[in-house]
Amino acid sequence: MELWYTEKQTKDFGITAKVKTTHHTEKTDFQQLDMIETEEWGNMLVLDGMVMTTDKDEFVYHEMIAHVPLFTHPNPKHVLVVGGGDGGVIREVLKHKSVEKATLVEIDGKVIEYSKKYLPSIAGSLDDPRVEVKVDDGFMHIAKSEKDYDVIMVDSTEPVGPAVNLFSKGFYAGISKALKDEGIFVAQTDNPWFKADLIHQIYHDVKEIFPETNLYTANIPTYPSGLWTFTMGSKIHDPLKVKKERFEEIDTKYYTDEIHYASFALPKFVKDLTK
Amino acid sequence: MELWYTEKQTKDFGITAKVKTTHHTEKTDFQQLDMIETEEWGNMLVLDGMVMTTDKDEFVYHEMIAHVPLFTHPNPKHVLVVGGGDGGVIREVLKHKSVEKATLVEIDGKVIEYSKKYLPSIAGSLDDPRVEVKVDDGFMHIAKSEKDYDVIMVDSTEPVGPAVNLFSKGFYAGISKALKDEGIFVAQTDNPWFKADLIHQIYHDVKEIFPETNLYTANIPTYPSGLWTFTMGSKIHDPLKVKKERFEEIDTKYYTDEIHYASFALPKFVKDLTK
Structure with a gap:
């Protein structure tokens, strides 16, 4: 199975990245927190569905x-x-x-x-x-x-x-x-x-x-x-x-x-x- | 039905854009030519699966x-x-x-x-x-x-x-x-x-x-x-x-x-x- 994470940056446009692993996913007191590992960017921190930071960039x-x-x-x-x-x-x-x-x-x-x-x-x-x-x-x-x-x-x-x-x-x-x-x-x-x-x-x-x-x-x-x-x-x-x-x-x-x-x-x- | 066009920019990463209409699609003597209309970028020329130009950018x-x-x-x-x-x-x-x-x-x-x-x-x-x-x-x-x-x-x-x-x-x-x-x-x-x-x-x-x-x-x-x-x-x-x-x-x-x-x-x- 191929898993792809897609962030809609606007309602009509987004980026999509192939996922190796989901390390962690949690609804904290403040926001949705997801930590995934992607093939292209390495580990990626996603808050409320928006990419915050990645190993590569x-x-x-x-x-x-x-x-x-x-x-x-x-x-x-x-x-x-x-x-x-x-x-x-x-x-x-x-x-x-x-x-x-x-x-x-x-x-x-x-x-x-x-x-x-x-x-x-x-x-x-x-x-x-x-x-x-x-x-x-x-x-x-x-x-x-x-x-x-x-x-x-x-x-x-x-x-x-x-x-x-x-x-x-x-x-x-x-x-x-x-x-x-x-x-x-x-x-x-x-x-x-x-x-x-x-x-x-x-x-x-x-x-x-x-x-x-x-x-x-x-x-x-x-x-x-x-x-x-x-x-x-x-x-x-x-x-x-x-x-x-x-x-x-x-x-x-x-x-x-x-x-x-x-x-x-x-x-x-x-x-x-x-x- | 929602149509999205996705360009894989690498094998593991891409962009994805919501499509209004496909205006034209043709295999020319040299390459695959697609002209689509997207919600975010307006009309978009795609050659061999790669975005060449869009109205907006x-x-x-x-x-x-x-x-x-x-x-x-x-x-x-x-x-x-x-x-x-x-x-x-x-x-x-x-x-x-x-x-x-x-x-x-x-x-x-x-x-x-x-x-x-x-x-x-x-x-x-x-x-x-x-x-x-x-x-x-x-x-x-x-x-x-x-x-x-x-x-x-x-x-x-x-x-x-x-x-x-x-x-x-x-x-x-x-x-x-x-x-x-x-x-x-x-x-x-x-x-x-x-x-x-x-x-x-x-x-x-x-x-x-x-x-x-x-x-x-x-x-x-x-x-x-x-x-x-x-x-x-x-x-x-x-x-x-x-x-x-x-x-x-x-x-x-x-x-x-x-x-x-x-x-x-x-x-x-x-x-x-x-x-």
Whole structure:
């Protein structure tokens, strides 16, 4: 018998992947969690029917959400990751020597548990001594924080289910308060082919709060359309004015200093969403 | 009844699109040709089971294969398109005022015929007076040409079936001979996630013949992995040294002068294929 997992990315279009094994399937307190092994992408974490990460292409998302803000900030010491229970963003954050402490606030402990079990090359860094893991509501954590962080990354699911609060203007205002004076915020903000309105809305919401707001992109093959956007809000620092000397040698498979700048060059139909 | 068209992009992974209508299906002298209407992408041309172009995302491929070489060349007058029977590349070529004549050499007249019928916004420019359409073998046409063209674009299918000769070192040598002294050549060269070896091979074959050889990328959601590469060989002109003033105002949805430069910034795992 051949088993294929199909994610409908829109009601009329999807991706389909041949499945070797279903490792785990569970309705957690927050969402449907499935961990499957696919022939093409290796192990794959699926939440509420949407691919979150896979062994083969996870590096793109995790490198790009982490290194772009971390190299834009001149000296990031305290970093917060909201969501991101698979641990991939934390792994990339720890590649920066300046980082003294990285806090992960993930609402669903089951994501952490099963990522450690089935995605060890992604989740392994969660046990690093510089990392603090909290199973808690990211929205509430932000509300309680004040000038605590240099960089905050929002590595959430789509704005349905547990992540819906993480796409609101109130949340972005809270993040601004939780950041220090030179602070930088970045969030994954979906794809411009199927979610143009969402990107337009987020960009303009963030821009009301952060003087330097910029959109950048990366190619992630298992995410809808293969073109993913990140919205970055910065209190002072301009990501395009980072001096070449600032880039330290770190081990990556996607991110480079050239990609840092180039990822902000937007296709015209995407750039139009920022108008 | 719901009909879904699934393209297996590898043996273990694919895309799937809901179908409204099958407009035409035919085994031509060269390949299997299917023209379907999908809910998500509009009309879609499928050759030998592979998506060639769709109403909704065709602009990315056609703009990027055309404008990058055409703005790199200081004064392109005579342009040749090998393949490209849907007419999309020709439509973009004609946006450049310097172009006096654009020749299309497509081996399969049926592709032209059904593109004109079902993809009129793509194929409409084939009737422009500056355009010469030849139903002929592109490989043979190149072999007969000498210093005839300023820019040659190879808009072929994958290196299976009728296009297999178009991915050979002999063909690139023929193209160099067919180009004038300042000539530029570009070909679509598949995706780095599933066809890394092919890209590595083509890049190094082209580099043996053209002093300036560069790879660039674009996001095309209906093509495998969503990240497409183009390999450009140039006798003299460096695409990264194009002066800002050179960019004329043309109507595009993807290409911009910023994208021109940024598209050459390669993700590290792609850049490694050029080593």
